[in-house]
Amino acid sequence: MPxxxxxxxxxxxxxxxxxxxxDLGLLRxxxxxxxxxxxxxxxxxxxxxxxxxxxxxxxxxxxxxxTQEETADILADLHALSGEAEVAFRFVLxxxxxxxxxxxxxxxxxxxxxxxxxxxxxxxLKGIKVLPYEYVRDLPEIKSTNYVHMVLMAEEMKKQExxxxxxxxDGEISELTRSNVFLIKDNTLITSxxxxxxxxxxxVVMELAEHYFKIEVRPVTYDELMEADEVFTTSTTKxxxxxxxxxxxHVGNGETGKQTLFLQKLFEELVGAWGK
Amino acid sequence: MPxxxxxxxxxxxxxxxxxxxxDLGLLRxxxxxxxxxxxxxxxxxxxxxxxxxxxxxxxxxxxxxxTQEETADILADLHALSGEAEVAFRFVLxxxxxxxxxxxxxxxxxxxxxxxxxxxxxxxLKGIKVLPYEYVRDLPEIKSTNYVHMVLMAEEMKKQExxxxxxxxDGEISELTRSNVFLIKDNTLITSxxxxxxxxxxxVVMELAEHYFKIEVRPVTYDELMEADEVFTTSTTKxxxxxxxxxxxHVGNGETGKQTLFLQKLFEELVGAWGK
Numbered sequence: 001m002p003x004x005x006x007x008x009x010x011x012x013x014x015x016x017x018x019x020x021x022x023d024l025g026l027l028r029x030x031x032x033x034x035x036x037x038x039x040x041x042x043x044x045x046x047x048x049x050x051x052x053x054x055x056x057x058x059x060x061x062x063x064x065x066x067t068q069e070e071t072a073d074i075l076a077d078l079h080a081l082s083g084e085a086e087v088a089f090r091f092v093l094x095x096x097x098x099x100x101x102x103x104x105x106x107x108x109x110x111x112x113x114x115x116x117x118x119x120x121x122x123x124x125l126k127g128i129k130v131l132p133y134e135y136v137r138d139l140p141e142i143k144s145t146n147y148v149h150m151v152l153m154a155e156e157m158k159k160q161e162x163x164x165x166x167x168x169x170d171g172e173i174s175e176l177t178r179s180n181v182f183l184i185k186d187n188t189l190i191t192s193x194x195x196x197x198x199x200x201x202x203x204v205v206m207e208l209a210e211h212y213f214k215i216e217v218r219p220v221t222y223d224e225l226m227e228a229d230e231v232f233t234t235s236t237t238k239x240x241x242x243x244x245x246x247x248x249x250h251v252g253n254g255e256t257g258k259q260t261l262f263l264q265k266l267f268e269e270l271v272g273a274w275g276k
Numbered sequence: 277m278p279x280x281x282x283x284x285x286x287x288x289x290x291x292x293x294x295x296x297x298x299d300l301g302l303l304r305x306x307x308x309x310x311x312x313x314x315x316x317x318x319x320x321x322x323x324x325x326x327x328x329x330x331x332x333x334x335x336x337x338x339x340x341x342x343t344q345e346e347t348a349d350i351l352a353d354l355h356a357l358s359g360e361a362e363v364a365f366r367f368v369l370x371x372x373x374x375x376x377x378x379x380x381x382x383x384x385x386x387x388x389x390x391x392x393x394x395x396x397x398x399x400x401l402k403g404i405k406v407l408p409y410e411y412v413r414d415l416p417e418i419k420s421t422n423y424v425h426m427v428l429m430a431e432e433m434k435k436q437e438x439x440x441x442x443x444x445x446d447g448e449i450s451e452l453t454r455s456n457v458f459l460i461k462d463n464t465l466i467t468s469x470x471x472x473x474x475x476x477x478x479x480v481v482m483e484l485a486e487h488y489f490k491i492e493v494r495p496v497t498y499d500e501l502m503e504a505d506e507v508f509t510t511s512t513t514k515x516x517x518x519x520x521x522x523x524x525x526h527v528g529n530g531e532t533g534k535q536t537l538f539l540q541k542l543f544e545e546l547v548g549a550w551g552k
Contacts, residue, residue, distance in 0.1 A: 007297070
């Protein structure tokens with residue numbers, strides 16, 4: 001694979017050893033990231049992803065070393081080097097090297113090129129199972145690198161044939177480990193605005209849905225979710241993914257709902273035509 | 277500085293670039309660490325630190341690649357290479373390189389040699405100020421690399437001339453960002469057993485104190501702390517550090533307490549004679 005990566009001003013092969021060991025991302029979990037991909041060779045919703053990345057950096061008080069335009073040029077170079085029609089990009093911004101292991105001096109900025117995700121395409125048709133998990137993400141608005149519970153529970157998820165965790169706390173749900181949650185009840189689309197990451201796919205789906213559905217953006221209780229007609233989750237890799245089972249509970253009749261498939265189709269049409 | 281570091285079987289100069297960029301510590305915050313030092317050239321309470329490290333690794337389901345004996349040999353080599361009489365060691369164990377950025381395959385094990393900490397020795401006499409901060413550490417028993425709030429608040433602490441944050445939640449206190457908290461009230465030493473890291477210095481201080489004080493290990497409320505005669509914090513770098521101000525509140529008469537200084541002296545005698 002000729003994938004490459006950008007790190008602090010230079011381009012390297014993707015498996016190069018780049019990080020010194022006093023990086024605050026590594027030592028203190030002080031880092032954030034973002035992740036997006038191309039459709040028809042064009043980065044999807046680049047302005048939105050950049051804006052979110054910029055916002056995460058601001059919230060962690062990290063100065064971005066590049067402008068959006070400079071970064072776009074690097075993306076184009078990395079894409080060309082890959083030799084692939086489509087690629088995914090992963091931004092990682094850490095607190096940088098810290099002699100005292102506490103104070104930020106100069107952030108480290110990494111851009112990885114990665115193969116397109118193969119995130120359970122079969123699941124888009126038959127739906128996935130998720131495990132309810134009592135947790136609320138710390139600083140949820142920041143796309144930080146803190147995914148300890150996801151990695152910790154990876155084995156248990158496999159054992160229970162589940163694809164992801166559904167975070168809930170104090171009777172309210174927030175999100176899955178890396179994706180937002182929607183429920184449909186009586187032709188109303190409902191999604192939480194509390195303790196969530198501001199998903200770009202979530203936003204796109206709401207834009208697409210507003211012509212067909214009533215939309216409510218507000219706190220969502222666990223009980224509501226249990227009584228939903230349909231549930232689905234959205235992310236860069238999952239698109240519009242039906243959730244048909246939550247722990248032992250079957251959503252609706254336990255099969256992928258028609259309205260979810262309708263929204264899925266709208267999203268697929270949008271990305272299919274992206275950049276054309 | 278001839279400090280070196282061990283990484284996955286080899287010894288490197290301390291500023292070598294060692295980490296590939298798909299490490300789960302870097303991408304997902306999936307990592308843990310430990311930190312200890314020598315006195316008179318001998319690692320302090322090595323068995324205790326190793327046991328804690330082993331326990332953290334077990335809780336994060338990471339297999340340690342070395343035994344305690346193998347690791348001790350590496351510590352001796354690193355110490356010799358440093359040319360220093362005393363050194364500090366930092367262990368870092370991450371989830372390792374993950375092609376899918378989720379599942380652990382093989383942890384990465386790093387041992388850094390570092391210069392002895394210069395953590396505010398003047399503070400040991402006149403005491404430090406801390407800022408109350410509403411937060412409770414996630415998975416507190418694990419010495420994970422998640423210190424986002426500490427780094428995030430570093431600037432604010434400087435502005436308020438504070439040395440650290442005091443975590444509290446729902447009326448109970450837990451710990452500072454990297455150290456445990458004790459209060460003294462009427463000759464009783466009280467420290468929390470909830471939502472804390474199991475500090476080695478905390479344990480040592482309790483061993484030293486039990487000949488002189490009544491000791492209570494139980495949940496501690498914020499209100500109790502406000503009414504304490506003396507407050508201090510313990511860690512590998514802080515030893516027994518008086519806390520004389522919590523936000524705008526002055527502990528006792530606002531000066532370092534006699535009993536704190538007594539415990540500090542006991543600790544200093546212990547480490548002064550360590551290994552002799």
